[in-house]
Amino acid sequence: MTNQKLLLNDHLQNIYKQNAFVNLLEMKLIELEPGKAKLSMPVNKEIHTNLYKMVHGGALAALVDTAMGVACATTGKKVVTLDMNLNFIRGAESQQLLTGVGTLIHDGKQTMVAEAEVLDADNNLLVKARATFFVTGSFL
Structure with a gap:
């Protein structure tokens, strides 16, 4: 990995460590490489769950948007989200550790397109x- 990429990765790690949301x-x-990011998020019942004690769709949306x-x-x-489409496949209960993986599929000058998946600890697609x-x- 080049010095510039290492510097960028360190910069991104610092930015996201300071991000309140x-x-x-x-x-x-967890992992950064050009065009790809892997993040983790626990499902804490006091923070991430809905009234059914399952992970809230908004928490899942935040994880894929961030990834x-x-x-x-x-x-x-630097980017901001223009639009996002999600398919909720499966629910997750509290105390699970979820993984969000974002992958860049179009790297344009003015717009970019990415895909993401959220997986549970058993590698089930959520x-x-x-x-x-x-x-x-x-x-x-």
Whole structure:
């Protein structure tokens, strides 16, 4: 990995460690590579669940949005979400550790497109998502 990519990865790790919403949902960046990001998020019943004690769809949406946004950011571009589509496949109960994996599928000058999946500890697919992002600038 080049020095610039290492510097960008360190920068992204620092940004997301300071992000209030990411911290509220207890998300952690696990792995970064160009065009791909892997995050974890526990399902804490006091934070992440709905009235059925299952993970709230909004928490899952936040995880895929963040995973896809970070995947875009690994290219050095700052982005905001223009639109996002989610398919909720399966529910998750509290105390599970979920993994969100975002993958860049289009790296344009003005827009980017990414996909993401959320998997549980048994590698079951919970959510499949796709989003379009608008490029607002660059990091570093």
